[in-house]
Amino acid sequence: MTEPLTETKTADPANPGAQEKYFVRFTREQRYMHAVLFTTFLGLAATGLPMRFSESFWARRIATGVGGFGAVLFLHKFFAVLLTIAFLIHLKDIFQRAFIKREKGIFWGPTSMVANWKDVKDIIGHMRWFLGLGPKPHFDRYAYWEKFDYWAVFWGMIVIGFSGYAMWFAPFFAHFLPGWALNAVLVIHSEEALLAVLFIFSIHFVNTHLRPDSFPMDMVIFTGVESEEEFKHKRTLEYERNAKQGKLEKRVGLAPPLWLINFSKVVGFTALFVGLTLLVLTLTAYFS
Numbered sequence: 001m002t003e004p005l006t007e008t009k010t011a012d013p014a015n016p017g018a019q020e021k022y023f024v025r026f027t028r029e030q031r032y033m034h035a036v037l038f039t040t041f042l043g044l045a046a047t048g049l050p051m052r053f054s055e056s057f058w059a060r061r062i063a064t065g066v067g068g069f070g071a072v073l074f075l076h077k078f079f080a081v082l083l084t085i086a087f088l089i090h091l092k093d094i095f096q097r098a099f100i101k102r103e104k105g106i107f108w109g110p111t112s113m114v115a116n117w118k119d120v121k122d123i124i125g126h127m128r129w130f131l132g133l134g135p136k137p138h139f140d141r142y143a144y145w146e147k148f149d150y151w152a153v154f155w156g157m158i159v160i161g162f163s164g165y166a167m168w169f170a171p172f173f174a175h176f177l178p179g180w181a182l183n184a185v186l187v188i189h190s191e192e193a194l195l196a197v198l199f200i201f202s203i204h205f206v207n208t209h210l211r212p213d214s215f216p217m218d219m220v221i222f223t224g225v226e227s228e229e230e231f232k233h234k235r236t237l238e239y240e241r242n243a244k245q246g247k248l249e250k251r252v253g254l255a256p257p258l259w260l261i262n263f264s265k266v267v268g269f270t271a272l273f274v275g276l277t278l279l280v281l282t283l284t285a286y287f288s
C-alpha cells in the first residue's frame with residue numbers, strides 16, 4: 001500500500017531537449033497493474049451493462065456486434081478472470097511487502113494508503129479553501145481523494161467479485177448459501193456495478209484528470225514520472241520530506257520519451273471517451 005521508491009532512468013532520444021527535472025512516482029509494475037485494472041474494468045462495464053439494460057437499443061447493438069448475449073457473457077467472464085488475477089497479485093504484493101520484507105509504513109504513516117487523522121483535517125481544510133475561508137492544504141504522497149479512490153475499488157472488487165462468482169458457480173454456492181441469498185447476489189452485483197461505473201466514470205475521472213491541477217489528463221500513471229514543478233505543487237509534503245531526508249536524488253528519472261507521452265494520450269483519451277459514453281448510455285437507460 002505504499003510504494004518502494006525505485007529509480008527509473010528513462011532514455012529520451014526523441015526528446016533530448018527536455019530540460020525539466022523529473023521524479024519517479026509509479027514503478028513499472030504499478031503502471032502495468034493500473035493498465036490491467038482499467039482495461040478489464042472497461043471491458044466488464046461494456047459487457048455487464050448491456051446485460052443489465054438488455055432492452056435498450058445500444059445493448060442490442062453491442063450484443064449483435066460480438067455475436068449475441070451468450071458472447072457478451074463469455075467476454076464478461078473473461079475480463080472477470082483477468083481482473084481477479086490482477087487483484088490476487090496485488091494482495092500477494094501487499095502481503096509480501098508487509099510480512100516478508102517487513103517494509104515500514106505500509107499500513108500507517110505519510111506514505112500509506114490507509115486513511116489517517118491528517119486526511120480528516122485535509123478534507124475540512126480543502127472545504128474551507130473551496131469556500132475561500134482558509135489556505136489550500138498541502139498534501140502528502142496520497143491525497144484523501146486518492147485514498148478514497150483506492151479503497152472504493154478495493155472494497156468494490158470484493159463485493160462485485162464475490163457476487164459475480166456466486167452467480168457464475170451458483171450450484172456450488174448453493175451448498176452453503178440459502179436460496180434467497182443466491183437471488184440477492186444478482187441485485188448486489190448489479191447495483192454495486194452501477195455504483196462502480198458511476199463512481200469511476202464521474203468522480204474518479206474528474207478528481208484525477210479533469211480538475212484544474214491536472215486538466216485535461218494526468219499522465220503520471222502512464223509515464224510513471226512527474227516534473228519537479230508538479231511534484232512540489234501537488235505533493236508538497238512528500239517533496240519536502242524527501243528533500244530533508246536526502247532522498248530526492250534517488251527518485252530522479254529522465255523526461256518521458258515523446259512516444260510514451262503520445263501513446264499515453266491516445267490510451268487515456270480513449271478510456272475517457274469509452275467511459276463517458278458508457279456513463280451517458282447507462283444514465284439514459286436507467287432513467288428511461
Ligand code: HEM
Nearest residue numbers: 044045048049051052080084160161164165167168190193
Ligand atoms: C470478478 C468480477 C466479476 C465477475 C466474476 C462477474 C460475473 C458476472 C456474472 C456471472 C454475471 C451474470 C450474468 C447472468 O448470468 O445473468 C454478471 C452480470 C453483470 N455484471 Fe459482472 N462480474 C464481475 C465484475 C463486474 C464489474 C466490475 C462490473 C461493472 C463494472 C460488472 C457488471 C455486471 C452487470 C451490470 C451485470 C448484469 C446484472 C443484471 O443482469 O442486472 N461485473 N457478472
